[in-house]
Structures are given as structure tokens and as C-alpha cells.
Amino acid sequence: MTINKNTNQIISEADLQALGKRAFQNLGLSEKDAQDLVHVLVMADLFGLSTHGLSRIESYGDRLKIGGINPQPNIQVERLAPAMIGVNGDNGVGPVVGMRTLEAAMEAASEFGIAVAFARGSNHFGPISPYSLIAAERGFASIIGSNATTTIAPWGGSDARLGNSPLGFGVPNPGGKPFLLDMAMSVVARAKIRNALKRGESIPNTWGTDASGNETTDPKVALDGFLLPIGGHKGYGLALMVDLFAGLLSNAGYLTHIKSWQDAPDEPQNLGHFFILIDTKRLGSSQWLSDRMTDFANILTDSPPADPSKPVIVPGMIELAKLERQRKEGIEMSSETLNLLRQYAGE
Amino acid sequence: MTINKNTNQIISEADLQALGKRAFQNLGLSEKDAQDLVHVLVMADLFGLSTHGLSRIESYGDRLKIGGINPQPNIQVERLAPAMIGVNGDNGVGPVVGMRTLEAAMEAASEFGIAVAFARGSNHFGPISPYSLIAAERGFASIIGSNATTTIAPWGGSDARLGNSPLGFGVPNPGGKPFLLDMAMSVVARAKIRNALKRGESIPNTWGTDASGNETTDPKVALDGFLLPIGGHKGYGLALMVDLFAGLLSNAGYLTHIKSWQDAPDEPQNLGHFFILIDTKRLGSSQWLSDRMTDFANILTDSPPADPSKPVIVPGMIELAKLERQRKEGIEMSSETLNLLRQYAGE
Numbered sequence: 001m002t003i004n005k006n007t008n009q010i011i012s013e014a015d016l017q018a019l020g021k022r023a024f025q026n027l028g029l030s031e032k033d034a035q036d037l038v039h040v041l042v043m044a045d046l047f048g049l050s051t052h053g054l055s056r057i058e059s060y061g062d063r064l065k066i067g068g069i070n071p072q073p074n075i076q077v078e079r080l081a082p083a084m085i086g087v088n089g090d091n092g093v094g095p096v097v098g099m100r101t102l103e104a105a106m107e108a109a110s111e112f113g114i115a116v117a118f119a120r121g122s123n124h125f126g127p128i129s130p131y132s133l134i135a136a137e138r139g140f141a142s143i144i145g146s147n148a149t150t151t152i153a154p155w156g157g158s159d160a161r162l163g164n165s166p167l168g169f170g171v172p173n174p175g176g177k178p179f180l181l182d183m184a185m186s187v188v189a190r191a192k193i194r195n196a197l198k199r200g201e202s203i204p205n206t207w208g209t210d211a212s213g214n215e216t217t218d219p220k221v222a223l224d225g226f227l228l229p230i231g232g233h234k235g236y237g238l239a240l241m242v243d244l245f246a247g248l249l250s251n252a253g254y255l256t257h258i259k260s261w262q263d264a265p266d267e268p269q270n271l272g273h274f275f276i277l278i279d280t281k282r283l284g285s286s287q288w289l290s291d292r293m294t295d296f297a298n299i300l301t302d303s304p305p306a307d308p309s310k311p312v313i314v315p316g317m318i319e320l321a322k323l324e325r326q327r328k329e330g331i332e333m334s335s336e337t338l339n340l341l342r343q344y345a346g347e
Numbered sequence: 348m349t350i351n352k353n354t355n356q357i358i359s360e361a362d363l364q365a366l367g368k369r370a371f372q373n374l375g376l377s378e379k380d381a382q383d384l385v386h387v388l389v390m391a392d393l394f395g396l397s398t399h400g401l402s403r404i405e406s407y408g409d410r411l412k413i414g415g416i417n418p419q420p421n422i423q424v425e426r427l428a429p430a431m432i433g434v435n436g437d438n439g440v441g442p443v444v445g446m447r448t449l450e451a452a453m454e455a456a457s458e459f460g461i462a463v464a465f466a467r468g469s470n471h472f473g474p475i476s477p478y479s480l481i482a483a484e485r486g487f488a489s490i491i492g493s494n495a496t497t498t499i500a501p502w503g504g505s506d507a508r509l510g511n512s513p514l515g516f517g518v519p520n521p522g523g524k525p526f527l528l529d530m531a532m533s534v535v536a537r538a539k540i541r542n543a544l545k546r547g548e549s550i551p552n553t554w555g556t557d558a559s560g561n562e563t564t565d566p567k568v569a570l571d572g573f574l575l576p577i578g579g580h581k582g583y584g585l586a587l588m589v590d591l592f593a594g595l596l597s598n599a600g601y602l603t604h605i606k607s608w609q610d611a612p613d614e615p616q617n618l619g620h621f622f623i624l625i626d627t628k629r630l631g632s633s634q635w636l637s638d639r640m641t642d643f644a645n646i647l648t649d650s651p652p653a654d655p656s657k658p659v660i661v662p663g664m665i666e667l668a669k670l671e672r673q674r675k676e677g678i679e680m681s682s683e684t685l686n687l688l689r690q691y692a693g694e
Contacts, residue, residue, distance in 0.1 A: 081460025081629040083430045113428025116461045116625055141596060143490065143623075157650030157659045169588040171596070179591060181584040206553070213653030230578025237528040237662040240647070241516040244526060248639050249488060249518070249630055255646045276490075276623060278463055282428040283596055292595050299602045300587070303504030306560030312504045315584040 009338055010330040017042050020054050023344035024093075027064045028071030033096045040095035043130035045333060046326050047319040051191075052127040055337045059124075059261060060093055061344055068266040069093055069123055077104050083112040086251070087119040091268040094125030102131050102275050106140055109277035118250035119273040124148075124261065128168030129182040129319060131275070135170055136178035141278040142170040147247040147271055149260045152186065153226040155236035158213035160226055162255055165242035170316075172280055175290030176297070180316030185239040186227035193219045247272040356685055357677040364389050367401050370691035371440075374411045375418030380443045387442035390477035392680060393673050394666040398538075399474040402684045406471075406608060407440055408691055415613040416440055416470055424451050431455075432464035433598070438615040441472030449478050449622050453487055456624035465597035466620040471495075471608065475515030476529040476666060478622070482517055483525035488625040489517040494594040494618055496607045499533065500573040502583035505560035507573055509602055512589035517663075519627055522637030523644075527663030532586040533574035540566045594619040 011019075020038035025031060038054075045053035063069040073092030077100065080086045085104045089097030101119040108115030128144050135142040148163030168182040187207050196203045197219035205215040208222030216222050229235025247254030252272025259269045280289055303312050326332070358366075367385035372378060385401075392400035410416040420439030424447065427433045432451045436444030448466040455462030475491050482489040495510030515529040534554050543550045544566035552562040555569030563569050576582025594601030599619025606616045627636055650659050673679070 081626065082458070083462075084460030084625070084629055086630075111429070112459055113431030114461055114463045114623070115430075118630070141592065153653075154647045154650045154659045154661075156652050156654065156657050157647070158653045159650050161646055161650050169584075169591075171588070171591045179587065181588050183578075183581045183584065187578055209653070230581050231530075231534055233662075234530045234577050237516075237530065240526065240662060241518070241528050244516075244518045244643070245488065248643055249625070249627065251631065254639075254643060276461070278431070278596070279428065280596065282431055283433075283465070284598065292601075296591070296595055296601060299508055300501045300504070303501045303506050303508050305503050306500075306505045306556070307503065310503050312501045315580075315587060 007335050008332050009335055011333055011338065012330050013042060013046065013327055016045065016054065016331055016333065019338075019341050019345055020057075022346070023057060023061075023341045026344050026346055027061055029093065029096070030072065033093070036099040037093055037095045040099060040126045040130045042331070043133065043323070044127050045331050046323040047127070047129055048322040048326075049127045049129070049319070050334065050337075054341060055334065056124070056126070057337065057340050057344065059265070061340070063123075063261060063265050064093070066266045068261070068264075068268070073097070075100050079108075083108050083115040085115065085117040087117055089119055089122035091121050091123070091270075094123040094271065097122040098125035098131060098273060101273060102134065102277075105275040105277045106135060106138060109140060109279045113282045114276070114278045116277075117275045119275075120250045120252035120270065121268065122252070122271045122273060123269050124271065125273055127182055128166050129170075129180050129316070132168050132170030132180050132182065133178065135277055136172035136180070139172050139174070139279060139281045140170075141172060141280050142168070143276040144168045144170075144274065145242040145246045146273040147243045147252070147254060147258060149258055149262070149269070150256055151227060152229060152236075152239060153209065153213050155229070155233045156213070162239050162243060163258060164227060165239050165246065167238065167242050171293070173290060173293035174286035176294060177320050178316060179293070179297075179314060180319065185229045185235045185242070187230050187235075188227070190223065190227065193222050197223065245274045250274060354682050355679050356682055358680055358685065359677050360389060360393065360674055363392065363401065363678055363680065366685075366688050366692055367404075369693070370404060370408075370688045373691050373693055374408055376440065376443070377419065380440070383446040384440055384442045387446060387473045387477045389678070390480065390670070391474050392678050393670040394474070394476055395669040395673075396474045396476070396666070397681070397684075401688060402681065403471070403473070404684065404687050404691065406612070408687070410470075410608060410612045411440070413613045415608070415611075415615070417615075420444070422447050426455075429455070430459040430462040432462065434464055434466040436466055436469040438468050438470070438617075441470040441618065444469040445472035445478060445620060448620060449481065449624075452622040452624045453482060453485060456487060456626045460629045461623070461625045463624075464622045466622075467597045467599035467617065468615065469599070469618045469620060470616050471618065472620055474529055475513050476517075476527050476663070479515050479517030479527045479529065480525065482624055483519035483527070486519050486521070486626060486628045487517075488519060488627055489515070490623040491515045491517075491621065492589040492593045493620040494590045494599070494601060494605060496605055496609070496616075497603055498574060499576060499583075499586060500556065500560050502576070502580045503560070509586050509590060510605060511574060512586050512593065514585065514589050518640070520637060520640035521633035523641060524667050525663060526640070526644075526661060527666065532576045532582045532589070534577050534582075535574070537570065537574065540569050544570065592621045597621060
């Protein structure tokens, strides 16, 4: 596979944020909401998660224009119990709802040591790692999840009834890099199956099923079928649990009640998220945590690699290194995304 | 594989509890601690999780006798923040520490909507699903994890540096069966590899590695090597996150600091656990939750099965059906375990 470098451009973080902000303000968002939204999506681009970064201007923009997403949501934050918060996103853009929910959860966790915030009435909220990093930088360990449009069949079933729901964890490290894990429940993303098809290769029978739920090694057949979850019934169970916490308990939609942003872009999705935040400052000093986190990482990276060319890594390491580099050298963005942003920004 | 039914006996739940209690009291436990311990382990047997049930009398008993586990622990429960609890298990038997930690977490969650309890100074605490069920029956959704003796190599590494740490989720259903998920991070348990070896079969290359961390399809080689986590780097990341929450944040041991109960049975393991409890009664009425849980289960089980002989199931369904049946008809236990229990009970 060759990547045409000409279709990518380098842009500084500040310029990308300013451009993104103008674009979303022109799509009807308030200045603060546009800023929150761009904060999350630019962080995704910094991490190298371009499919979940500002490239989403395409679907977010389309839906904002036709009224599928509310550009001026009246987001309601309700205290359901001292350390439990319910957020009604009023069908706002996902990362705007996400940031408001995260902030409420952090505030309550500071007070009580732990807090949970459940969001409903939301939309695609970007990747999880930006939220985990924001939380970790302020000393919070986190467990965050969202449900998603249905793309996976129940284990042993034959039609799409649950989403490839992402689940993320973060643990701060006051003296170094936090640990961040942001994972969906499928063995691979659909893009990886599409790439196998392009190259004319077969795929392992653990990646996907045909349209009737039967294993397949044919990428074309798998693309017409369903993604398979990691560890079979284990990943199926995990995806369900994420939906139970993010969708069912939050009073949002769940499973097939979630509207597809592709099939019904003009309708509210009613996605749900949950944010569990733990204030690590209540557990011990910064030095205590930093010493333990450094020791933890060292134990892992000191394992001699099975393949000497591939040293052992820890979760978040690659993304955080990319963030650091792109903060200095600029962010690599596709020209297509930049052009669309400029178009919306009126440039 | 033939199972010799003669080696199993049926015993009622009440009789098994009484027998287990006498055995552990004779091993030095107080009446209350023996009762808590047996409560958890008999529930494991009711679920059909016999490897994590009263069969553990073997290792627990050995370690209690040689001073590896403290039969009379002075368990300290400390409030670190309003909704955050730290428990020092004082090297007590794992399920005793687990029950005390669960109770403290439920109490605080009733007050604040959510609470977390971190336990250190503990030992193997049985399976997670008994704790999740106890919590669910009282209206709490739960996320519970424990670390474990190291048996897994870091992803790409070549020696055992992390445990096959279990993670469990539970969501109550006031009108029916709760959803319970209790999973370790390996694709399969070692027993499944041993069974392949007995049958002279090869294994998929996703189950385990050789002693140098390289993929293998030879069960004998895999048994000398390491279990592989579900979804490769995803399961590796999940296992690490469970250890970070259960071990590192709880101030217990973690990774290679965990003592092996097999190699050093006379030393404290310093295992850690975490219990996050959410009071669903703060989210809505019993009727609201029950309606949604029933609908959620129906959406899944209504998916036409890919193989008509295998209807779609939901997490916990098999274990809860077994529990219901064995509560009525008696529990199937190995004669070996019953004999050992009777020996310790002085019968």
C-alpha cells in the first residue's frame, strides 16, 4: 500500500484549533462549545487517531446542516446523588456533551474521591483517549465508555444488534506519561478488512462473519457481514456491559434503539456515555504514585522482546509520543479535511 | 473426554455451607469469617465454577497451615474520601477480605450514589461473579477486578510479568436475572490447552506462546510458555489496567511484586482488588430498570441464531440457570473436595 504524501499537509496545533473553531462556529456552535469540540478532536489528531479527529467535520457538518445535531444545545447537568451526575446532552455535538460531562464528573470526584456522570441525548463523542488524558493530567484515574451504532451481531446471532462500543481507561503518572487504553471490542477495524480486500488477501476467520453470522476468511464476504469481537464471547460480553453502563443506565438509547448517523443522519441518535473518575490524590502523594507508575512501566518494558526489533510497549505510549512530536513539529492532516474545514470557515 | 460420574457427589447448599464452615473454623477462622468465605465459594460451586469454589480448600488449607495466610486477620477499613475506601486485608483469606471490602463499598455507594473500595494485603478471592450477584441483588451495578500471580508475558515480551487478572461487571435486573460478566484476559484457560494435549490435537496459534514468547500451535510447547490475551494488545492492555486499579492504586503488590501462592505458599501474596459500586436506585425506579433490562435481553436473544441449535445467550445466563437448578437439586461436587473438607472438619 502506498501513501500519497502529497495529499497530507502539516499544520500547527494552534492554527488547526483556530481553523476548527471558526468552522464549527460557522456551523452554528457557540464559541465555548466550538472550543471544547475542537479541543477533543485536535487532541485525537495529535494522537494520530485521524479517523476520530477533525476529519469528522464531514459527518458532524452534514448532520448539523440538516438538523440531525443541535448546534445550540441546552445541556442539563443534574446531581442524582452526591457523587452521581446525569447529563442530558440535548442532542448536541458529541464532544461538547462529552467535555461537559467529564468536567462535571471531575468536579464531583474532587469532592467525594470518586464520581460517575452518565450522559444521554448525545452523539459520536470522538475517541476516548483525549478525555482520559485531560483527566489524568488533573490527577484522575478514569473508566470511560460510550455506546455506538449497531455493527456487531450477538455472539451466535445473525444480525447487527450491538455497537462496537469503545471502552477506555486512564491512570495518571505525575512524574511521567500516564497509561491510556482506548479500545473498541472488535478484533480489527473494518478498514483493516478493506485493506486485505484491496491487496487480494484472505483474512483470519476470527475477524468477521458473513451476513448470516458464519465465520469467513473472505474479506468481501466479511464486509457484507459483521465484525467479530475480541475473545469471542468475552468481547461480546464486554461490548454489552459498555452499552449497559453507557446506554441503559444513562437513560439513553441502547442496542438497536441507537439511530445510525449514516442511515438516519437527520435524526437524534440518543447515544449515551459514562465517565467514572477517581481522584488519585486521595490515595497517596504525587511522589508515591509517580514512583509506582515508573516501576510498573519499567517492569514491563524490561521484558526481553520476543522479536528484538520490537521492544515491549505500554498502552498509550505510541499515541503520547506522537502527540509530543506533533505538538512540536505540527500535525499531519489530510488535505481533504483541511479543505473542508476551510470551506466551512469561509476561507 | 469421559467424565467419571462416580467421582462426583450431590450435596445440598445448606449441607455444603455447614461443612465448609466447620472446615475453615478448624483451620483457625472465626465463625463470621468462615461464613463469609463459604458464602462466596459455595456460590462459585452453585454457578458451576468448581475450579474457583470449595476445591480451593486445598491451597487455602495448605497456606493457612504453614502461615502463608493469616486465619485471624485484623482487617482495617479506612475512609480515604467520602466515597473512597481503603481496606488492609492483613493477609486474610481472599474471600473474607473481598466480602468486607464489598460491604464497605455498598454502604458508601448507598450514601453517595457511587463508591470505590480498594483492598490490599489480600489473597485469591474466588471468582468475581458471586460478589457481582450479591451487589446486583441489592440494586448495585458493579465493576470489580483483582490482580493475580504472573502468568502472562507483556505483549511482545518473553517472560511472565503480569497476571491473568479477572475483571467483572454486573448490572441488576429487579424483575429478572441480572447481567453478570466475569472474565480473565487469556483467550483460553490452561486447562483447555491441557485437554488438547491429552487428545493429541494442535491448538490455534492465538492461544499461547512458547517459553520465548513466540506463537505456537503445539499444546505441549504452549504449556511451557505463556497464555496469550484476548485481542492481542487489547487484552494485554486490559490486564494491565486491571492490575493498575487493583494493585497499583490500592497500594498492594502488582506485576512481578505479587508472590506466587504456588512457588511461595508460606509468604503473603499482597494481592489487591477494587470494587466500584453504583446504586441504580438513584437512576430510576425498579420498574424503569426492570423494563429496560428485559427489553435489552430480548433484543439480543431475538437475534436468529447462526446455528439453530445454539440460541443466543447473554452474560451470566448459563451460570444463573445452573445456580437456580443446583439450589433446588443439590450441588455436584468432586468427592476429592468433599473428602478434604470432611477431613478438615474432623469428620
